[in-house]
Amino acid sequence: MKRTPTVNEVNEFLEIASDFEDPLELLRESLSNAFDAGAESVDIRIKSQPDGSDIIIEDDGHGMNEEDLKSFFDLGNSSKTDSIGYKGHGTKIFYKSDHIKVNTSRDGITLSAEMKNPWEKLNNRVLPEYDVTKTDAPSSRSGTLIRISGFKSGEGFSPESLTYPKVHNYLKWKTIVGSTAHFFEDDFHEMDITVELDDEIDDSREQLTTTNKFEFPSEQLLPGDGEFPAERMCKLYGPNEITLNHAEGTSTVEIMGMAGGKAARNELPTFGRHSTQFGVWLAKDHIKVERLNEAISHDNEFIHFLFVANCQDIELSANRGKIRNKSSSVYQALEEELSHFLSKVTHDPWFEGYLEARRQGELARKASSESTKAHDRVDRIKSRGRFMPSNDAEILFGLQRPSAQSNAPEIFVEDYHPTDDITAIVRTDGTLQAAAVSSTLVDYFDDEGPLEPAELLICWEWGDTDELREIQRTGYLGSDVDIDFERSKVSYETKDGISGSCDVIIVSKYIDTPMVEEAGTVSSTSTD
Amino acid sequence: MMSVGSLTDYGINRDLLQTYLSSPIKRRAEFHGFEGIIFADSGGYKNLTQGALDGSDFELEMNQARVFEMQQQLGGEIIVNLDIPIEPDDSFEERCRKARLTAENVDEFLELSKDYPAARYLTVHGYNYSMIDTFMQELQSILGDIDISATFDGIALGSLVPKKDDRELLINAVQGCRDVMAERGFDDLPLHVLGISNTAIPLLAAVGADTFDSSSYMQAAINGKYYKSLLSTVRVEDADFKDCSCPVCSSPELRSRMNGNTQYRKDQMGPAAVHNLYVQMTELKNIRERIQMDGTDGLVDYIENTIGRNDSTRKHAHRVVNESLGGYF
Numbered sequence: 024m025k026r027t028p029t030v031n032e033v034n035e036f037l038e039i040a041s042d043f044e045d046p047l048e049l050l051r052e053s054l055s056n057a058f059d060a061g062a063e064s065v066d067i068r069i070k071s072q073p074d075g076s077d078i079i080i081e082d083d084g085h086g087m088n089e090e091d092l093k094s095f096f097d098l099g100n101s102s103k104t105d106s107i108g109y110k111g112h113g114t115k116i117f118y119k120s121d122h123i124k125v126n127t128s129r130d131g132i133t134l135s136a137e138m139k140n141p142w143e144k145l146n147n148r149v150l151p152e153y154d155v156t157k158t159d160a161p162s163s164r165s166g167t168l169i170r171i172s173g174f175k176s177g178e179g180f181s182p183e184s185l186t187y188p189k190v191h192n193y194l195k196w197k198t199i200v201g202s203t204a205h206f207f208e209d210d211f212h213e214m215d216i217t218v219e220l221d222d223e224i225d226d227s228r229e230q231l232t233t234t235n236k237f238e239f240p241s242e243q244l245l246p247g248d249g250e251f252p253a254e255r256m257c258k259l260y261g262p263n264e265i266t267l268n269h270a271e272g273t274s275t276v277e278i279m280g281m282a283g284g285k286a287a288r289n290e291l292p293t294f295g296r297h298s299t300q301f302g303v304w305l306a307k308d309h310i311k312v313e314r315l316n317e318a319i320s321h322d323n324e325f326i327h328f329l330f331v332a333n334c335q336d337i338e339l340s341a342n343r344g345k346i347r348n349k350s351s352s353v354y355q356a357l358e359e360e361l362s363h364f365l366s367k368v369t370h371d372p373w374f375e376g377y378l379e380a381r382r383q384g385e386l387a388r389k390a391s392s393e394s395t396k397a398h399d400r401v402d403r404i405k406s407r408g409r410f411m412p413s414n415d416a417e418i419l420f421g422l423q424r425p426s427a428q429s430n431a432p433e434i435f436v437e438d439y440h441p442t443d444d445i446t447a448i449v450r451t452d453g454t455l456q457a458a459a460v461s462s463t464l465v466d467y468f469d470d471e472g473p474l475e476p477a478e479l480l481i482c483w484e485w486g487d488t489d490e491l492r493e494i495q496r497t498g499y500l501g502s503d504v505d506i507d508f509e510r511s512k513v514s515y516e517t518k519d520g521i522s523g524s525c526d527v528i529i530v531s532k533y534i535d536t537p538m539v540e541e542a543g544t545v546s547s548t549s550t551d
Numbered sequence: 552m553m554s555v556g557s558l559t560d561y562g563i564n565r566d567l568l569q570t571y572l573s574s575p576i577k578r579r580a581e582f583h584g585f586e587g588i589i590f591a592d593s594g595g596y597k598n599l600t601q602g603a604l605d606g607s608d609f610e611l612e613m614n615q616a617r618v619f620e621m622q623q624q625l626g627g628e629i630i631v632n633l634d635i636p637i638e639p640d641d642s643f644e645e646r647c648r649k650a651r652l653t654a655e656n657v658d659e660f661l662e663l664s665k666d667y668p669a670a671r672y673l674t675v676h677g678y679n680y681s682m683i684d685t686f687m688q689e690l691q692s693i694l695g696d697i698d699i700s701a702t703f704d705g706i707a708l709g710s711l712v713p714k715k716d717d718r719e720l721l722i723n724a725v726q727g728c729r730d731v732m733a734e735r736g737f738d739d740l741p742l743h744v745l746g747i748s749n750t751a752i753p754l755l756a757a758v759g760a761d762t763f764d765s766s767s768y769m770q771a772a773i774n775g776k777y778y779k780s781l782l783s784t785v786r787v788e789d790a791d792f793k794d795c796s797c798p799v800c801s802s803p804e805l806r807s808r809m810n811g812n813t814q815y816r817k818d819q820m821g822p823a824a825v826h827n828l829y830v831q832m833t834e835l836k837n838i839r840e841r842i843q844m845d846g847t848d849g850l851v852d853y854i855e856n857t858i859g860r861n862d863s864t865r866k867h868a869h870r871v872v873n874e875s876l877g878g879y880f
């Protein structure tokens with residue numbers, strides 16, 4: 024028998040097949056098909072080949088009859104209107120391959136279908152055909168085996184990009200394997216899933232086995248000990264079933280989720296950044312589609328949450344990547360209800376306590392790091408021979424030290440503006456003077472500090488004498504400068520003939536005695 | 552609810568004031584059949600902002616004795632002392648000073664009213680537990696350790712009008728007041744919240760307020776607003792009177808006046824004010840009934856479907872339900 028896809032729109036085929044960007048979407052579609060076929064177990068094997076990858080999907084579902092096979096290959100002609108593979112768009116991703124082979128058994132009959140070079144044909148604007156042969160199956164075992172060869176997975180299934188953790192994450196976040204339906208259904212249809220990656224792709228384990236249940240971390244309502252007391256805190260919310268009333272009637276939304284710290288979230292099969300995985304997910308058929316993080320008010324980071332809100336009345340784009348009916352009243356009601364629900368969660372005293380535990384942890388960590396820093400500073404002060412400023416303010420403090428005042432000029436710092444060139448206004452002999460502060464006079468010139476407004480230059484040290492001599496020799500920004508070391512004075516005359524001078528105070532001159540014997544005690548006698 | 556302070560609102564003259572005070576409210580013809588209780592406030596808020604009662608052709612300086620005299624003239628059945636409300640910018644010292652002044656009035660008020668057959672409410676002031684507790688300390692520094700529960704019939708929490716839109720603060724104030732009352736052993740007394748009647752009412756009721764008052768129904772009407780519910784208003788011109796079954800909206804003549812078919816604006820807004828009051832009272836009755844129900848489900852349900860559905864009030868609604876009404880989870 025020869026079968027040709029009945030929808031004669033090569034372009035539509037191409038377009039839909041091309042819309043699947045992530046080769047892992049093939050897993051999503053295969054798993055949905057197996058689930059729809061009532062399978063209790065499904066095995067997937069992926070092998071990377073130079074000209075694409077080979078994928079085998081085997082399930083023990085009820086198998087396909089000829090009609091089912093037709094909709095498996097056809098566009099928009101599905102018999103499974105109430106199922107996930109609805110409209111058959113999903114299997115179009117299989118067309119991105121060199122060869123598709125389907126063996127399916129049902130009611131004692133086995134159908135074998137084969138399609139050759141579907142991707143090449145589509146790209147040549149030819150609709151691929153498939154052959155079907157029918158044989159009587161010896162046993163009554165039903166099920167389907169699909170073998171796809173030369174799948175155009177690009178780099179997607181290469182050893183560099185595909186790993187078991189990545190597959191696990193994809194299954195739980197993007198496919199029926201991450202279903203939250205078990206929280207809501209008594210007769211939940213459970214399915215065992217095995218994924219085997221070829222050793223060449225990832226040899227870190229034999230295979231991945233899981234079920235189609237999304238499991239949240241266990242609850243831990245109280246903070247833990249240690250540096251991050253909130254990191255393992257976790258609370259589950261739901262299952263909640265809420266009825267939405269809207270202009271088109273009523274819909275149901277099933278909400279299940281958690282809030283919790285990083286360690287709790289890491290017990291989930293996360294992969295990569297949490298910011299792309301957490302928040303509020305909208306789902307259909309219990310497969311997460313898109314996030315609606317705006318449902319969490321802005322002062323609550325969505326990253327603490329993982330909520331799944333399933334609603335069967337949202338409509339999806341052909342590749343199931345997006346929600347299509349966002350302007351519908353259903354969607355608006357869903358949006359509103361989710362914001363409402365999440366406002367209850369974020370105002371749950373437990374959640375507020377969780378945030379508080381985080382802040383307390385942060386505070387404790389800060390306190391401990393500050394106290395370490397303070398200790399280091401004390402050690403440094405103990406080990407240095409004498410007072411040594413490390414910034415401008417400390418230079419001024421040096422001047423204000425009681426022991427400095429016996430031989431130092433009497434100067435009182437009246438204000439301190441660290442960002443101004445004139446950093447301080449000081450009082451000497453009852454008059455106020457504009458003072459610039461610098462570690463050395465050389466630095467002051469290097470930083471191109473202004474001379475005119477300064478009446479006083481307060482420095483810790485002079486700096487390199489030769490550099491100062493060079494400045495005297497070559498001038499400073501066009502002005503002539505004379506530095507009188509003996510009288511501690513800088514005189515200048517600008518190009519425009521403005522002349523003036525300012526006194527220089529070298530603070531280190533007045534602080535020769537080691538000041539600190541023990542932290543917290545000041546000694547006036549020198550120690551060794 | 553009648554406030555001594557509001558007697559001179561709307562610029563009345565001395566003669567009109569005399570008329571107001573000439574006989575107790577309940578003995579007037581226009582109040583025939585009125586079965587409510589007359590709550591006569593002291594007008595502390597007015598005194599604070601204006602220093603005295605200010606009519607169109609006179610000024611009336613207020614003191615505790617004069618306030619009590621006017622409360623009697625009005626036939627007040629619940630009366631409060633003359634109080635000195637606090638203001639948002641008051642320093643700690645200023646608030647303490649006002650508390651002591653209020654305390655001196657309370658002392659006088661108790662003496663003046665000892666034979667008057669009315670329920671006596673004590674005013675307290677503050678925005679949170681600590682402020683209200685300090686108020687009580689100052690009060691006791693003047694009055695001594697009086698038995699509040701035996702001396703008064705209720706507590707009136709004041710000074711909240713300038714903060715009427717800060718729901719977080721209102722909730723904290725009522726919660727704090729209830730905590731102070733419990734710690735100081737007069738939690739059996741009812742708590743009245745002076746001057747607040749907005750959408751915060753169900754939340755304040757949930758955290759322990761028993762009664763409310765305010766002229767917001769009238770203020771709304773003066774601003775041309777018609778209540779659709781406790782939560783939403785429309786301009787009187789845009790209102791659909793068919794949605795309301797109150798006596799005002801059921802009267803063709805009053806409907807026509809609200810529609811603007813009248814020469815004076817007061818004749819348009821007067822009926823709107825009565826309608827607004829009616830809406831407010833109906834809601835309050837609803838809230839009261841839900842509070843009186845067993846458990847908290849009734850009130851939670853009410854809050855859920857009213858202020859819980861409004862973006863600006865939602866978080867306060869959810870906070871109160873979570874903290875005071877058993878919580879959602």
Ligand SMILES: [Zn+2]
Nearest residue numbers: 795797800826
């Ligand atoms: Zn009405």
